[in-house]
Amino acid sequence: MDTPVPSLYIHVPFCSHKCEYCAFYSELLKPEQVQRFVESLCGELKQLGPALQPRTIFFGGGTPSILSLHQWETILDCMHGMGWGQIPEWTVECNPATVSKEKAQLLKQGGVNRISMGVQSMDAHLLERLGRIHSREQVFRSFEILRGAGFENINLDLMFGIPGQDLKIWHDTLDTIHALNSEHLSAYEVIYEDDTPLFHQMKAGAFDVDEDLIESMYESLIDRSTAAGYHQYEVANFARNQTSQSPYDVPHWACQHNIHYWRAGDYHAAGPSSTEYVQGVRRQHVSNTSLYCDGVQSGGRGIVSEETLIPPVQQGEWAAFAMRMNQGLDFKLFEERFGHHPTQLWGEQMQSIQSRGLAVVEKDHFRPTPLGMRFADAVGSEFVYLQD
Amino acid sequence: MDPDLIRNFSIIAHIDHGKTTLSDRLLNLTGTISDRDMEAQLLDSMDLEKERGITIKAHPVTMYYNAKDGKRYELNLIDTPGHVDFAYEVSRSMSACEGALLIIDAAQGVEAQTVANLHLAMKQNLTIIPVINKIDLPHADLEQALVQLEDILAIPREEAIPASAKNGIGIEEILEAIVQRVPPPKPTGAPSTQALLFDSYYDTYRGVVTHVRVFNGALKAGSPVKLLHSGKNVEVKEVGSFNPKPYKRDELTAGETGYFTANIKSPLDIKVGDTLTDAKHPSPPLPGFQEIHPMVYSGIYPINTADYEHLKANLAKLQLNDAAFVYQQETSVALGFGFRCGFLGLLHLEIIQERLRREFEMDIIATYPSVVYQVTMTDGKVEEIDNPAHLPATNHIETIEEPMVKSFIICPNDYIGDMMALVAEKRGLLVHTETLDGSRVMLTCRIPLGEILIDFHDRIKSLTRGYGSMDYEHDGYEASDMVKLDMLVNGESVDAFSCIVHRSKAESRGRSLAAKLGEVIPRQQFQVAIQAAIGGKIVARETVRALRKDVTAKCYGGDITRKRKLLEKQKEGKKRMKSVGSVNIPQEAFVQVLKS
Numbered sequence: 001m002d003t004p005v006p007s008l009y010i011h012v013p014f015c016s017h018k019c020e021y022c023a024f025y026s027e028l029l030k031p032e033q034v035q036r037f038v039e040s041l042c043g044e045l046k047q048l049g050p051a052l053q054p055r056t057i058f059f060g061g062g063t064p065s066i067l068s069l070h071q072w073e074t075i076l077d078c079m080h081g082m083g084w085g086q087i088p089e090w091t092v093e094c095n096p097a098t099v100s101k102e103k104a105q106l107l108k109q110g111g112v113n114r115i116s117m118g119v120q121s122m123d124a125h126l127l128e129r130l131g132r133i134h135s136r137e138q139v140f141r142s143f144e145i146l147r148g149a150g151f152e153n154i155n156l157d158l159m160f161g162i163p164g165q166d167l168k169i170w171h172d173t174l175d176t177i178h179a180l181n182s183e184h185l186s187a188y189e190v191i192y193e194d195d196t197p198l199f200h201q202m203k204a205g206a207f208d209v210d211e212d213l214i215e216s217m218y219e220s221l222i223d224r225s226t227a228a229g230y231h232q233y234e235v236a237n238f239a240r241n242q243t244s245q246s247p248y249d250v251p252h253w254a255c256q257h258n259i260h261y262w263r264a265g266d267y268h269a270a271g272p273s274s275t276e277y278v279q280g281v282r283r284q285h286v287s288n289t290s291l292y293c294d295g296v297q298s299g300g301r302g303i304v305s306e307e308t309l310i311p312p313v314q315q316g317e318w319a320a321f322a323m324r325m326n327q328g329l330d331f332k333l334f335e336e337r338f339g340h341h342p343t344q345l346w347g348e349q350m351q352s353i354q355s356r357g358l359a360v361v362e363k364d365h366f367r368p369t370p371l372g373m374r375f376a377d378a379v380g381s382e383f384v385y386l387q388d
Numbered sequence: 389m390d391p392d393l394i395r396n397f398s399i400i401a402h403i404d405h406g407k408t409t410l411s412d413r414l415l416n417l418t419g420t421i422s423d424r425d426m427e428a429q430l431l432d433s434m435d436l437e438k439e440r441g442i443t444i445k446a447h448p449v450t451m452y453y454n455a456k457d458g459k460r461y462e463l464n465l466i467d468t469p470g471h472v473d474f475a476y477e478v479s480r481s482m483s484a485c486e487g488a489l490l491i492i493d494a495a496q497g498v499e500a501q502t503v504a505n506l507h508l509a510m511k512q513n514l515t516i517i518p519v520i521n522k523i524d525l526p527h528a529d530l531e532q533a534l535v536q537l538e539d540i541l542a543i544p545r546e547e548a549i550p551a552s553a554k555n556g557i558g559i560e561e562i563l564e565a566i567v568q569r570v571p572p573p574k575p576t577g578a579p580s581t582q583a584l585l586f587d588s589y590y591d592t593y594r595g596v597v598t599h600v601r602v603f604n605g606a607l608k609a610g611s612p613v614k615l616l617h618s619g620k621n622v623e624v625k626e627v628g629s630f631n632p633k634p635y636k637r638d639e640l641t642a643g644e645t646g647y648f649t650a651n652i653k654s655p656l657d658i659k660v661g662d663t664l665t666d667a668k669h670p671s672p673p674l675p676g677f678q679e680i681h682p683m684v685y686s687g688i689y690p691i692n693t694a695d696y697e698h699l700k701a702n703l704a705k706l707q708l709n710d711a712a713f714v715y716q717q718e719t720s721v722a723l724g725f726g727f728r729c730g731f732l733g734l735l736h737l738e739i740i741q742e743r744l745r746r747e748f749e750m751d752i753i754a755t756y757p758s759v760v761y762q763v764t765m766t767d768g769k770v771e772e773i774d775n776p777a778h779l780p781a782t783n784h785i786e787t788i789e790e791p792m793v794k795s796f797i798i799c800p801n802d803y804i805g806d807m808m809a810l811v812a813e814k815r816g817l818l819v820h821t822e823t824l825d826g827s828r829v830m831l832t833c834r835i836p837l838g839e840i841l842i843d844f845h846d847r848i849k850s851l852t853r854g855y856g857s858m859d860y861e862h863d864g865y866e867a868s869d870m871v872k873l874d875m876l877v878n879g880e881s882v883d884a885f886s887c888i889v890h891r892s893k894a895e896s897r898g899r900s901l902a903a904k905l906g907e908v909i910p911r912q913q914f915q916v917a918i919q920a921a922i923g924g925k926i927v928a929r930e931t932v933r934a935l936r937k938d939v940t941a942k943c944y945g946g947d948i949t950r951k952r953k954l955l956e957k958q959k960e961g962k963k964r965m966k967s968v969g970s971v972n973i974p975q976e977a978f979v980q981v982l983k984s
Contacts, residue, residue: 009945024946060944188942211911215936236940261945275946282949307949317952324943356913375913377938381958 004053005278007260010041011271012064013289016098020131020201021159023193025273025287026062037272037289038071040296042078044270047301049082052268056257057090065094069102076110085111089256091155093118097134099142104149114255115146116155116184122173126162131197143180153253155184160221161214162190163198163207170217171224178228183253185230185238187221189214218374234262235324235376248327248367262321263333264314272302280314282307311338312385315345320380323359328367342366349382389462391643392572396464396601397517398482400509401491402499402857406521410491410553410562411449411465417559418451418463420631448484448599448645450629455567463566464629464645466586466601468505473733475861476680477712478508480586480661483676484601484645487515487570489562490543494520494528494550498536498824500796504859506541517565518548524555532825540824573603573643578671581605581613583640583664588655590708594626596652597634600664601645603674608639612667613650617677618659621667622650655711680712682730683791683862684737684841685774687718687755687884688744689726691979695750696725702748703727706740713740718775722884722966722978723753728775734841753979755884759838762789762865776886779872782923788888789865791837794819797848798830799856806851807831814839815890834863836890873898875905876919880969884978891922899928901981906930908977916971 014034015026027033057079067075079085091114092107099117107115121127122136134142146154156177160170177185192199192209202209222232230238231251237258239251250259260267261277269276273287286292286304295302309317315338322329335341343350343361350366353359358372358379372379401407415421448466455461468474468481482488488509492498509516518541520533534545549565551558576582582604591597600607607613611624628636629646640646652658660680663673690699703715714730731737737757744750760774764786773779795816799807804821808831811818816835823829835844840860848856873894875885885905889897898920905918909932920928943951965972 011946058945186942187940189940191939191941211935212933218937218940236942258944261948262943267945269945273946275949277945277948313952317948320952320955321943321948358913371913374937375935377955377958378913381955381962384952384955384959386956386959 002051002279005051005266005268006053006055007257007265007267008048008052008054008057009257009267009269009274009276010045010057010059010064011269011274011285012059012061012067013037013272014061014066015063016066017131017133020129020197021190021193023196024062027289029066033289034067034071036293038067038074040293041075041271043296044301045078045082047296048268048270052082054084055088056260057084057087058257059092061093063095063098064092065098065103069106072103072106072110076106080110087111087113089114089153091116091255091257094142094146095134096138096142099145101145101149104145104151108149108151113151114153114155115151116157116186116255117142117146118157119177120157120159121162121165121169122176123165123169126165126169129164130159130162140180143182153184154182155186155255156180156182158185158187158221159190160187160217161209163201165217167213167216167220171220174221174224178224178230183240184255185225186236187225187238188236189218222370231326232373233326234258235373248365250325250327259325262325264318264321264337270301280309280311282309310387313387314338315340316383316385319346319383323366323368323372323379323383324376326368326373328359328365331364331366346383353379353382389641389644391575391641393459394462394464394573394643395487395566395570396466396485396573396643396645397487397489397566397570398466398468398485398509398514399489399491400468400502400505401521402493402496402501405491405493405496405499405502406553407491410489410519410521410551410559411467413553413556413559414463414465414563415449415451415632417556417563418453420449420451447630447632447634447647448601449632450645451631453563453567456564457567461567462644463563464601466645473683473731473735474712475508476678476732477587477660478505479512479676480584482509482512482514483674484584484586485512485514486573487517487566489566490516490518490541491521492518492533492537494523494530494533495525497529497533497828498540498798498830500798500830500857500859503540503796503798503830504861507861515570516543516547517562517569518543519558519562520548520550521553523550524552524557536824540822540830575642576604576671576674578604580666580669580671581607581611581664582671582674583607584674585615585658585662585664586660588658588660588711590655594649596655596658597647597649598652598658599645599647600640602640602642604642604671605666606639606641607648607664613664614667614670615657615659615662615664616670616673617662618657620652620657622652625649625651655708658711660711680732682712682714682760682774683733683837684731684757684759686729686731686737686757687720687723687726688715688729688741689720689723689753689755691751691753691975693724693975699727699744699750699752702744702750703729705748706743710740712736720755720884721968722882722973723755723975724966730774734845753982755982756887757841758888759791759836759841761791761870761888763787764789773888776872776888777883779888787867788870790868790870792834792863792866793837793840793860794863795833795835795840795858795860796830797833797856797858798824798828799848799852800828803852803856804829804831807848807856810844810847810851811835814844815892835860836866836868837862838888838890871922873901874921875901876917876921877905877909877968877971877973878917879919880971882968882978884982894922895920895927898922902928902930904981905977906932908980909971909973910977911935912971914970 013026014029090112092112093116225238232238233254239253241251266278272289272292275284283303284305286302292302359368399407451463453461468478537543538545549561583600583602587599614621627640627648661677665671712732715727718728763771763773766786811833816833818833820832848858869891871891874881902918902920915934916932918930919926965974
């Protein structure tokens, strides 16, 4: 038997409303469909059980918090049955509009110890613009409920570059969120994904994208979050620490699950449209809940595509994602995994990156500079491998 | 054939005044082509020619006409390229004739091209037979056309023949006039054969087919002949005429027109205007030969660099039928591998580019065209410069002379002011103004060729709502205050945008180029300065502000493959970019500026 896989991602593909910017797979909530999904998910987890020994679990979506108390009980029972009661980091994504005291308590007692809440903005007008179902007040209330239920590790998700958002609104959101004192923040720029309403509005000229403004927003995100006591450990992620740290340490409250992704760790996934990566093979589930359920009920997993990454692709991916983190590319870890020293593979590229002030070659690491973190795509593209 | 029974003539006309229709009608009436073939028959063969109403390549056609005097005459219609870009070819074709039909549209009157072509015909001492065409149109004004004929062209009105080529009116009269007024060819008195080469084309099966007019002696298969200017000796393989399809004849005698083939493989070996003579007993050359030189140069590049070889092959194909078109390899920092191409003029340049795009379906980009400057160096040497990159340093230059043209602009009275302003803007000098009739004037001006290359003709058309017309003839060189304008990106010159311009225009051109480049050069991680420089002096500057970050996207498990693919695409894209110093610029950006 191979080494057990240490991470698990579970996709809950339901939302009560589809947001204007969202390109993730989700369906509008239909009770009988949700019930069938819960059963199928448990079925798939039982199949995966023997291969897993999770140290991190992440429930994403969709809106996992939309599941009813009863449905959550079913899922939690199933997971406890596999011996997964005490997981070092177990995250569930919540929408501020769907958090209740009972649900929060149930999750906490069931072993969930981290909540990631999609706040996006604290501006009522922008929340409406994005098609979010929650209000500014619900963010405060939900946060209080979660704290009350004993959650000591909470992430808040923010968005910047939203059409209509100016620097003042952004600063107000940042200041309000910082005041809540969550352990973790992630903030990302609105991406105009194909086939989202926002994308079509932009193409139709409903608004202009002001790159200058977005750049300023990113700068104040870093400045203000740092001043508020957060450490940037990845391009879009910030966390608090317990003690003072060097700029290259991973902060205490960093998301271990995501770090595992970025270090090209193996993880299994369950649920429609979710992707897993195990031993150099990336597999994706079908992006359709009915077909997924059919697949699991007939003894399979509903996997529809499989990509085997050849070593140069794995290496390029590893380096590109490592350079998105403050830690940078760890020469020793890389060499242990691939048998090559990164300077053998990319000596020239690393010199070029260094000469542009984007990273520094150290004894054991290739470290991105603060500038390099801002140009993570430019840096990453130097490492990826082009197959003909 | 008895030279007294031969008449050689050409037809000159403005676009759309009915040259092709009249030619067809003459062929039809003389029985050269049947009614049935009329529809399918057109002297112009390329689509582009039909569309633009111009003739680029045409064959001489031989027809036989039984005149009222009871004699049977051989009439040779020698078609001319009809545009002054090809002035030399036109003049050679005309020198194969003794007369010319001058067609004027009864509804539109004299146009600029009529004037330019008539000047060429008069220089050749041709007998002019004016034909007022389209007299049956509702807007026809025969009287006005006759007045213009006398006033503008100084041709007596009695000589004009009213006609309608479309409806067959006046055709017989025209044929009679050709017989009676055009003088028969006269032998030159030279000791042996003399024939003028006035055109050639490439035939896949027969090789180079050359159009000739025999002036003295005779030309037949098997004769060893000498091409006097190119110094080549060849043996004639076949002689013949066109009706309008080529047909073999035993010989071409003095005064006759037709074609010959020989073992000539490359069209470049045939020089238009050359004299063919007996190899053993050569006669002196016929007058008027000139080496032809391109007047306008432009770089042509494949948009997709992989198309380079393909472009090279297609340029060679074009050259087979167009020896006046020249090209050689060149490399540009911005555009990669391409060709420096030389053209006779503006229309020639447009035609070649259009043919590459349409007939050969090539995706190409052309650099800003340049004329040929005569640069006198401080040491007294004179150099011809057709590429700004080759212009010597200022301290070695004594003077720069630019080619001039004499331009004829005909427009309605209402637009005189606009035309004069345009001419002034183009650094032109109004030489002469003439009233054509109650409503139109003809302006004659002297303008630098370099100024009319880009939008002169289009501007005239749009300023006059399509009523204006323009043509020109070359008119020597003139010293001018020309400077080299360079576009610099972070201090590095971008060759595709360098140009030689008049000092008075350098700054505004530099400013507009800098602004355009500023729009298309993508932002980099550092600030990019775009400067326009004359010599060492910066005359315009634009700044592309530095990017402060990349896209900052969420990037979780399910996004990794997608993100990697984005990075791969970015890397792929960077490979296709051109580096100017440390600035990476996609070729499309350059193309966009050149197109605008």
